[in-house]
Structure formats: structure tokens, C-alpha cells
Amino acid sequence: MLQAIKRICGDPLGLVGLFLVALMVLSAVLASVIAPYDPIALNIIDRLQGPSFKHLLGTDQLGRDLFSRVLFGGQVALKIALISISIALCIGVVLGMIAGFGPRWLDNIIMLLFDTIRSFPTVMFALATVALVGPSLSTVVVIIVITSIPTYGRVVRTQTLSIKSNEYIQAELAMGASTFRILSMHLLPNVVGPLFILASMDIPTVIALEAGLSFLGMGVKPPTPSWGSILNDGYNLIRNTPWPIIAGSIPLVLVTLGFTFLGESLRDLIDPKLRKSL
Amino acid sequence: MSKNVLTIRNLSVNYQTDQGTLQAMRNVNIDVPKGSIVGVVGESGCGKSTLISTIIRLLATNADIPNGEVDFEGRDILTLSEDEMRKLRGDRLSIVFQDPMSSLNPVLTIGKQMTDIQYRDKKTMAQKRQRSINMLESVGIPDPASRLNQYPHEFSGGMRQRIAIAMALQAEPSLLIADEPTTALDATLEVQIIHLLKQLQSTIGCSVLFISHHLGVIAELCDYVVVIYAGEVVEEGTVSDVFKRPQHPYTEKLLECDPANIAQKTRELPTIPGNVPDLVSLPSGCIFKDRCHTKIDRCDNERPQRIDAADKHYVSCHLRSPQ
Amino acid sequence: MSVLEVNDLRVRFRVQSPLQALVRGNADPFIDAVRQVSFSIEEGKTFTLVGESGSGKSTLALAVARLLPSAEGSIKFNGSEVTSMSDSELMDYRKQISMMWQNPVGSLSPRMKVGSLITEPYKIHGLNDRDRKAEGRRLLEMVGLPAHFSQRYPHQLSGGQARRVGVARALALSPKLIIADEPTAGLDVSVQGEILNLLNKVQDDLGVSMFVITHNLNVVRHISDHTAIMYLGRFLEIGPTDTLFAEPKHPYTSALLAANPEPDPDALREQLELKGEVPSLLNRPSGCEFHTRCPFVQSQCKDALPELAGEESHHYRCYFPIAE
Ligand SMILES: Nc1ncnc2c1ncn2[C@@H]1O[C@H](COP(=O)(O)OP(=O)(O)OP(=O)(O)O)[C@@H](O)[C@H]1O
Ligand SMILES: Nc1ncnc2c1ncn2[C@@H]1O[C@H](COP(=O)(O)OP(=O)(O)OP(=O)(O)O)[C@@H](O)[C@H]1O
Ligand code: SF4
Ligand SMILES: [Mg+2]
Ligand SMILES: [Mg+2]
Numbered sequence: 001m002l003q004a005i006k007r008i009c010g011d012p013l014g015l016v017g018l019f020l021v022a023l024m025v026l027s028a029v030l031a032s033v034i035a036p037y038d039p040i041a042l043n044i045i046d047r048l049q050g051p052s053f054k055h056l057l058g059t060d061q062l063g064r065d066l067f068s069r070v071l072f073g074g075q076v077a078l079k080i081a082l083i084s085i086s087i088a089l090c091i092g093v094v095l096g097m098i099a100g101f102g103p104r105w106l107d108n109i110i111m112l113l114f115d116t117i118r119s120f121p122t123v124m125f126a127l128a129t130v131a132l133v134g135p136s137l138s139t140v141v142v143i144i145v146i147t148s149i150p151t152y153g154r155v156v157r158t159q160t161l162s163i164k165s166n167e168y169i170q171a172e173l174a175m176g177a178s179t180f181r182i183l184s185m186h187l188l189p190n191v192v193g194p195l196f197i198l199a200s201m202d203i204p205t206v207i208a209l210e211a212g213l214s215f216l217g218m219g220v221k222p223p224t225p226s227w228g229s230i231l232n233d234g235y236n237l238i239r240n241t242p243w244p245i246i247a248g249s250i251p252l253v254l255v256t257l258g259f260t261f262l263g264e265s266l267r268d269l270i271d272p273k274l275r276k277s278l
Numbered sequence: 279m280s281k282n283v284l285t286i287r288n289l290s291v292n293y294q295t296d297q298g299t300l301q302a303m304r305n306v307n308i309d310v311p312k313g314s315i316v317g318v319v320g321e322s323g324c325g326k327s328t329l330i331s332t333i334i335r336l337l338a339t340n341a342d343i344p345n346g347e348v349d350f351e352g353r354d355i356l357t358l359s360e361d362e363m364r365k366l367r368g369d370r371l372s373i374v375f376q377d378p379m380s381s382l383n384p385v386l387t388i389g390k391q392m393t394d395i396q397y398r399d400k401k402t403m404a405q406k407r408q409r410s411i412n413m414l415e416s417v418g419i420p421d422p423a424s425r426l427n428q429y430p431h432e433f434s435g436g437m438r439q440r441i442a443i444a445m446a447l448q449a450e451p452s453l454l455i456a457d458e459p460t461t462a463l464d465a466t467l468e469v470q471i472i473h474l475l476k477q478l479q480s481t482i483g484c485s486v487l488f489i490s491h492h493l494g495v496i497a498e499l500c501d502y503v504v505v506i507y508a509g510e511v512v513e514e515g516t517v518s519d520v521f522k523r524p525q526h527p528y529t530e531k532l533l534e535c536d537p538a539n540i541a542q543k544t545r546e547l548p549t550i551p552g553n554v555p556d557l558v559s560l561p562s563g564c565i566f567k568d569r570c571h572t573k574i575d576r577c578d579n580e581r582p583q584r585i586d587a588a589d590k591h592y593v594s595c596h597l598r599s600p601q
Numbered sequence: 602m603s604v605l606e607v608n609d610l611r612v613r614f615r616v617q618s619p620l621q622a623l624v625r626g627n628a629d630p631f632i633d634a635v636r637q638v639s640f641s642i643e644e645g646k647t648f649t650l651v652g653e654s655g656s657g658k659s660t661l662a663l664a665v666a667r668l669l670p671s672a673e674g675s676i677k678f679n680g681s682e683v684t685s686m687s688d689s690e691l692m693d694y695r696k697q698i699s700m701m702w703q704n705p706v707g708s709l710s711p712r713m714k715v716g717s718l719i720t721e722p723y724k725i726h727g728l729n730d731r732d733r734k735a736e737g738r739r740l741l742e743m744v745g746l747p748a749h750f751s752q753r754y755p756h757q758l759s760g761g762q763a764r765r766v767g768v769a770r771a772l773a774l775s776p777k778l779i780i781a782d783e784p785t786a787g788l789d790v791s792v793q794g795e796i797l798n799l800l801n802k803v804q805d806d807l808g809v810s811m812f813v814i815t816h817n818l819n820v821v822r823h824i825s826d827h828t829a830i831m832y833l834g835r836f837l838e839i840g841p842t843d844t845l846f847a848e849p850k851h852p853y854t855s856a857l858l859a860a861n862p863e864p865d866p867d868a869l870r871e872q873l874e875l876k877g878e879v880p881s882l883l884n885r886p887s888g889c890e891f892h893t894r895c896p897f898v899q900s901q902c903k904d905a906l907p908e909l910a911g912e913e914s915h916h917y918r919c920y921f922p923i924a925e
Binding site: 327 | 614616651652653654655656657658659660703704706707745747749752753756757758759760761762764782783786787788789790791792793794795797798801805816817818819820822823824843856857858860861862863864865866867875879880881882883884
């Protein structure tokens with residue numbers, strides 16, 4: 001672990017990534033402490049102001065403090081990303097291991113399912129779902145879960161297949177170990193490494209998707225702050241003031257870059273085969 | 279110097295462990311003359327695989343090299359860049375690993391892997407495939423053409439090992455390093471591989487660094503032999519010198535322990551009593567002293583130097599030093 | 602009494618999918634990796650299996666442990682049929698047998714430490730009453746590894762050390778039958794002697810039976826009571842080890858004995874040179890399956906498979922056995 005941190009610090013991009021991610025996580029977690037205002041408190045008198053000491057990033061058309069809204073928007077984005085990716089990971093791992101370890105026919109069915117889901121473009125699928133059940137936070141989560149399960153499931157399945165033929169799995173079977181024990185004690189630990197990297201690189205995609213849906217008014221319902229809805233408000237006000245657009249897009253860009261850098265540097269670190277290949 | 283393909287000088291390797299620094303190899307000198315086959319023997323865990331990993335620069339992440347140089351065809355391998363090293367491996371320098379599965383990708387067919395490693399050659403796919411078939415044939419894999427479409431786990435242990443050998447030979451390297459390549463083979467195939475290596479040596483002038491516990495194979499195949507004990511070279515010389523007139527007590531014991539040398543059937547095979555010293559806290563004096571049957575007082579405190587016992591026959595033991 | 606009795610065993614692998622077989626018009630998309638194999642192991646005795654690489658030795662071992670299904674034949678362990686055991690019977694069976702694997706590092710789960718690896722059998726079989734740490738130390742000591750090795754991961758072991766860990770794990774539950782696939786490959790002669798002495802000692806103390814697969818003929822001579830020689834999935838010769846070594850009847854056996862390299866640089870071997878290729882399981886030779894390489898082949902050999910014949914316990918499959 002210590003070595004891992006040392007190695008990341010040796011990689012400048014990784015370090016930048018780590019810093020940005022840490023910044024985002026900290027500010028999201030501590031949003032209620034840091035934020036100077038209530039993100040949904042209206043203050044019509046101060047509406048559409050530029051940055052000042054009173055309002056670091058200015059205010060929107062309803063006079064809400066943009067800095068506070070960005071902080072709480074980050075909280076919402078992170079919450080959605082973490083919840084939906086964790087759920088997708090769990091389901092993906094289970095399905096992937098069943099597909100890889102179980103009988104051939106089950107494998108075929110699960111793979112067919114994955115391929116079907118993946119053949120829909122994500123955005124189309126999202127629009128259709130929202131149209132059907134209406135926009136809400138949980139709809140966003142469900143959409144992300146369903147569309148990312150196949151990616152994780154496939155990775156887990158490939159890993160499972162390659163580990164399954166190893167002698168140590170046979171050795172476990174010979175000692176009488178149950179399938180559950182083999183899956184949980186011997187397969188899982190060897191599968192999760194690459195998966196976490198994949199997931200960490202997925203976080204920015206999910207955040208962008210949430211922002212996109214909210215921008216279209218199909219994600220988080222107002223007045224809950226979201227980077228997407230901040231952008232949407234800003235878009236409508238672009239003739240009056242550029243600040244809401246700037247306030248909504250900067251964190252989005254930084255967070256995407258941060259997670260991508262970190263993910264790549266983690267991948268080089270954890271996957272020794274990539275470094276050690278002949 | 280230039281007569282040697284590989285010259286190792288004063289090489290040490292350490293592993294960082296929870297118990298402290300494990301000195302897996304200390305001040306090792308080895309020469310591999312051009313066109314010759316050098317055997318390495320020694321106790322399990324004495325550092326043979328470590329030696330190989332150092333030469334091909336694939337040491338574990340907790341290893342470091344405090345001193346030494348590894349000169350391969352006039353270049354110090356330890357100072358090459360990662361890129362230059364990659365170019366050497368699998369071209370001038372081929373390896374057969376102790377664990378054949380580690381050099382085979384479980385999810386690709388053998389055929390794919392064997393044609394993939396020929397990426398340097400500008401040949402058609404069919405030619406590459408044919409070459410793979412020929413190589414598999416020469417290591418005695420029956421029905422090679424249809425076998426190319428199978429996955430590693432569908433082969434027996436010995437077959438995987440032979441596939442690994444075939445892949446290493448495909449490149450016609452100038453140095454082939456083989457870590458116990460014949461352990462999983464039966465006697466007739468072992469002999470076949472020995473012939474194959476000898477033939478390779480005479481046709482393309484390839485040198486071989488050959489690690490094996492099978493003293494019979496070493497005797498049969500090698501020109502020179504290096505005996506390692508607990509990370510130090512204790513004896514080195516031509517095979518006939520070392521096997522006929524072993525100078526170091528360890529070599530002597532090792533030869534005695536070989537069940538092939540024991541005519542009478544027994545349920546109590548000879549062993550060398552005692553244990554390998556702890557490489558984390560090395561004892562003073564001779565590394566073999568605790569298990570030596572001819573120990574003298576000097577052995578306890580003073581480390582024996584490498585001395586000439588005969589022409590090209592070196593040994594590190596106080597019993598052989600002139601004093 | 603026989604601990605293990607194997608009768609007419611056959612193990613097959615599918616080498617073509619049903620579709621491929623249909624397209625190529627191949628009626629039999631299987632290979633027989635083990636064919637017509639019969640033998641028994643007496644209590645407290647050692648049976649060794651020698652044979653060409655790829656001849657089906659490991660497959661036979663896996664089938665005996667029921668890690669591979671057998672297509673035909675029976676396997677009896679202490680009188681009960683292994684091939685038809687229920688899950689719970691199988692669990693009990695696997696408690697009484699243990700395996701030592703051909704690949705020492707590869708058979709150890711890479712993310713577990715040695716300490717947990719060797720005490721795994723206790724966990725699997727729910728034996729929680731024992732002090733696992735103490736057991737771990739006892740086992741490590743038994744195979745001659747220092748106690749601090751329990752903190753190491755498999756990749757931090759040398760090949761020989763990993764093999765000792767495998768031995769320790771195999772001995773954990775004091776099994777009735779040990780199936781050892783190449784137990785001494787990759788060990789120096791001294792450690793090899795230690796491991797074999799250890800196995801011999803366990804056998805003498807606990808009366809364990811052993812099924813040992815090895816290539817090392819020098820070892821066979823010292824440890825085994827009965828030996829079988831396998832070729833293309835069949836036994837070519839089977840009999841008491843001493844007899845087999847003294848008077849090999851089958852040409853392949855005598856070629857094997859002659860090929861065994863001796864640790865003498867000037868040794869001139871009177872070699873019985875085997876010519877030709879190792880045949881493929883996909884395409885078994887007609888008649889005696891060894892005829893493509895046999896130095897004594899006659900036209901009769903190419904027609905029909907010779908039956909196992911011979912006197913008392915020494916049997917061989919050859920029309921022209923080597924005369925004394
Ligand atoms: N990554 C590692 N971390 C710590 N110790 C290690 C590591 N790799 C090897 N060792 C130790 O270094 C010593 C030398 O190991 P090495 O694998 O080179 O032995 P070897 O001579 O190849 O043995 P064998 O003949 O059994 O394969 C051993 O004591 C081993 O336990
Ligand atoms: N899963 C599998 N699918 C298809 N064929 C297989 C499979 N496993 C083994 N075989 C084939 O069965 C034959 C016997 O293999 P086995 O592993 O039993 O040989 P072995 O006698 O143990 O050889 P070695 O001494 O080299 O380990 C080989 O031809 C091998 O290719
Ligand atoms: S120097 Fe002494 S202890 Fe060392 S091997 Fe020689 S006689 Fe034995
Ligand atoms: Mg080794
Ligand atoms: Mg095998």
C-alpha cells in the first residue's frame with residue numbers, strides 16, 4: 001500500500017489526478033460545512049451577480065449562491081456515481097463469475113443479455129427510460145446501473161475464465177472446497193484489482209451522464225442542485241451573464257481529468273502484466 | 279572477455295522482506311563462453327531463478343541489485359533502458375521459465391501465441407504458421423498442425439514445457455536461458471531435448487545457460503557447470519572435472535545424494551543434514567560451514583576466497599587454499 | 602486389502618465442439634486420454650506411474666480424485682464406488698485423499714499466505730477445534746521450512762520451497778491415500794531425498810498408501826512397490842518395481858531405462874534408440890500402439906492390439922517381449 005502511494009507520487013499525472021479527486025471528494029463531503037449559503041435559498045435582490053467576496057462564483061437568476069450550488073452539486077454527482085457504480089459492480093461481479101464458472105448454457109444466456117443491453121446507445125436508453133418512468137434521482141441511478149453492468153460483467157467473466165483453468169483452483173476442488181468458497185476466496189480477490197481501475201475510470205463518465213441528463217431536465221429534479229441544471233440555467237442566461245456556465249463546467253472538466261489521470265496511473269500500478277510484458 | 283556471450287561479475291541481489299533484507303545472491307561470477315552450454319546446479323532456493331530474473335531484468339518488485347554487472351555481448355544489461363531490454367528479450371536472448379504456464383497466456387491458442395512472437399519477421403501468416411508447426415514437431419509434439427488451435431490448459435504439463443522450449447528456440451537466440459526445462463519430461467524426451475539443444479548449439483552457435491537438478495542431464499548436456507550454494511558460487515569448472523574430482527564439500531555431498539548413484543534399494547535416501555543458512559542474517563565465515571563434514575577452525579570466521587583448483591576449475595573452500 | 606481399485610477406466614476429452622464435428626464429418630470428436638486402465642493399490646504401499654509426457658498420467662490422477670469424470674470403468678476406494686458418489690460422500694472422500702500437484706507454485710492460490718494455505722484443509726472441512734497457527738507451524742516444521750515462511754506469498758517462494766508447502770498441505774488431514782503428481786520435480790537431490798524420506802516415514806507411521814507419478818526413474822526404484830508404464834493412455838507394462846527394473850519385458854520400458862541419463866560425463870550408454878514420432882491421441886496407431894517406434898516391430902504387431910499378458914503380477918502388452 002505504502003509502495004503504491006509512493007509510486008503514484010512518482011507519476012506527475014497521477015499526482016495531479018489524486019489531488020483533483022481528493023479536492024472533489026473533500027469538497028463534496030464537507031459541502032455543508034464549507035458552503036457559505038443554503039444552495040436553494042432564494043435571494044431575489046442579489047440575483048445574477050458576478051463573482052465577489054460575498055458570492056465567490058456569483059449568483060443565478062434566483063439569487064442562489066453559485067459556489068454553494070456547485071459544492072452541493074458535486075455532492076449529488078458523487079453520490080449518484082458511487083451508488084450506481086457500486087450496485088453495478090456487485091451485480092456485474094456476480095453475473096460475470098456465474099457466466100465464467102458456471103455451465104456453458106448459462107454463460108451463453110448471460111452473454112446474450114449483456115450484448116442486448118450494450119447494443120442500445122446509452123443516451124437513447126436513458127431518454128426512453130426517463131420518458132417511461134419520469135425523471136428522478138433514482139431513475140438516473142437505475143439507468144447507470146443497467147448500462148454499466150455488461151462492461152463489468154464481461155471483464156469479470158474473462159478473468160474468471162482465465163483463472164478457472166489454473167491449477168490452484170483444481171487444487172481447491174481436490175481438497176473438497178465448495179464452489180462458493182472458491183468463488184469468494186480464490187476468484188474474487190484476483191478479479192477485483194482490474195475491476196476497481198475500470199470503475200474509477202467510469203466515475204467521470206457517470207458524472208457526465210448525470211450532468212447531461214440534468215441539463216436536459218431529465219435527471220435530478222430542481223431545486224436540488226446539480227452541475228447539469230446549473231449549466232442549463234446558465235445556458236438560458238448566457239446573454240445576461242457567463243458566470244453560471246463557467247461555474248457549472250469547470251468542476252465537470254476538472255473532475256473528469258482527475259479521475260482519468262488517477263485511473264490510468266492506478267492501472268499501470270496494479271496490473272503488473274502490462275508493465276512486465278515481454 | 280569477448281569470448282564470452284555472458285559475463286557476470288560480482289553480482290548481488292537482495293529481496294526486501296518483512297524479516298529484513300534477504301541477500302539472495304552475493305558476489306556471483308559466472309562466464310558463459312560463446313557456443314558452450316553451462317549448467318547451474320544447487321540447492322532449491324539457492325538463487326538460480328533469481329539469477330535468471332536478473333539477467334533478463336524481470337526481478338520481483340521487492341528486489342534490488344546493490345552491485346555487479348551482467349555483460350551480454352559487450353553491453354551491461356543492468357544499464358540498458360526498458361526499451362532496449364525488450365528488444366533483446368525474445369530475440370538475442372530467449373528464456374524458458376521454470377513454470378511453463380507463466381510464459382503462456384491461458385486465453386489464447388498456442389498457434390496465436392507462437393505466430394505473435396514472430397512479429398519481428400516480415401513473413402506471411404502461412405509461413406509463420408508453418409514455422410510454428412516445424413518447431414513444435416522438433417520438440418516432439420505429435421500432430422502439431424491441429425494442436426495449434428488448442429489452449430494451454432488442454433496440454434499436459436510436459437507438453438507445455440516443450441511448447442515453451444519451442445517458442446524460445448523459434449527466435450534462434452544467441453543465448454538461451456533455460457530454468458529446469460526438462461523436469462516434467464520422461465527420460466526419452468529428456469534425451470530428445472538434450473539432442474535438440476546440442477544440435478542448436480552446433481548449427482546456430484547458440485550458447486545455453488541451463489539450470490537443472492538432474493545431475494545426469496547436466497553431465498550429458500553441459501560443457502561447464504556452476505555449483506551454487508545459498509546464493510554463492512562455491513565451485514565452477516568443466517563438467518568432467520567437477521563431477522569426477524569435486525573440490526568443494528558441498529559438490530561432493532550433492533553427487534553422493536543423487537539416487538542414481540545409489541545402487542542398493544533403500545527407503546532412507548541420503549541427504550545433506552542441516553538447513554540452508556538464513557539469508558536475512560548471514561553467518562560469518564564459510565556459508566556452508568554448518569553442514570560441512572570437513573570443517574576446520576578457519577571456516578568459522580573467515581570467508582573462503584575463490585581459488586584455482588585446476589585449469590578453469592575454481593572453488594571457494596579453505597581446505598583447498600594453499601595455506 | 603486394497604485401498605484403491607481401478608478397473609477398466611476410460612477418460613475422454615472432447616476436442617471438437619459438436620458443430621465442428623458435424624461439419625468435418627468426424628463421428629468421434631473425443632480423445633481417449635486414459636483407456637482400459639486397471640490397477641490396485643494395497644494399504645501402506647506405493648504405486649508409481651511412469652510414462653511419456655502427455656500419456657495421460659495426470660488425467661488418470663484427476664479422474665481418481667474425481668476432478669474429471671470418467672467415461673467407463675470403476676474406481677473403488679475402500680470398497681465404495683467413487684464414480685457414483687453423492688456430494689456429501691465426495692466431500693468425505695476428499696478428506697481422506699490428498700493431492701500433491703505437478704506445478705508447485707501454480708497450485709497455490711496466489712493471494713493467500715503460506716500460513717493460510719497449509720491450514721486450508723482444516724477450514725474447508727470445518728475442523729475448527731484445532732489451533733490453526735500451531736498446526737501450521739507443525740506442518741512447516743515437518744517439511745523443513747522455518748516458521749516465518751507462513752508470512753510469505755507463493756510468488757516469494759522458490760520452486761522447491763513451494764513444493765514443500767504443497768507437501769505440508771497434503772499431509773494436513775493425515776490422509777489415507779496421497780496422490781502425488783511429480784512430487785520431486787524441481788528439487789535438488791538432497792531436498793528430494795528429504796521429501797521422499799518424509800513420505801516414506803509418513804507411510805511407515807500412518808500406513809498411508811501412495812499413488813506417485815514421476816519421470817525420475819532413479820526415484821521410482823527406491824520408493825515404489827508396484828510400477829506401471831503408461832503410453833497413449835494405456836498401461837504397457839505393470840508389475841512389481843524390482844521385477845520391472847530387473848527384467849523389463851516391454852521394449853518401451855527397456856528404452857526408458859536405457860535413456861535415463863547418468864551423472865557421469867563419460868558414461869557411454871547402450872541406448873535402445875527409439876525412432877519416429879510420438880503418435881497422437883487423435884490418431885492412434887493400429888495394432889500395438891507402440892509399433893511406430895518399436896525397434897522389434899513385426900507385421901503381426903500392426904494388426905491387433907496385444908492383450909495384457911504375463912505371469913503372476915507382472916503383465917505386459919507385447920507380442921515379442923524381451924527375453925531374459
Ligand atoms: N519476491 C521474493 N521476495 C522474497 N524472497 C524471495 C522472492 N523470490 C525469491 N525469494 C527467495 O530468494 C531465494 C532464492 O530464490 P530462487 O527462486 O532464486 O531459488 P531457486 O534457486 O530458483 O530455487 P528452486 O530450485 O527451488 O527453483 C529463496 O530463498 C526464496 O525464498
Ligand atoms: N482439458 C483437456 N482438454 C483436452 N485435452 C486434454 C485436456 N487435458 C489434457 N488433455 C490431453 O490429454 C493427454 C494426457 O494429458 P495428461 O496431462 O494426463 O498427460 P501427462 O501424462 O500428465 O503428461 P506430463 O507428464 O507431461 O504431465 C494429452 O494429450 C493432453 O493434451
Ligand atoms: S571452507 Fe570449510 S566449511 Fe566451507 S566448505 Fe570448505 S571445509 Fe567446509
Ligand atoms: Mg527456481
Ligand atoms: Mg502431468
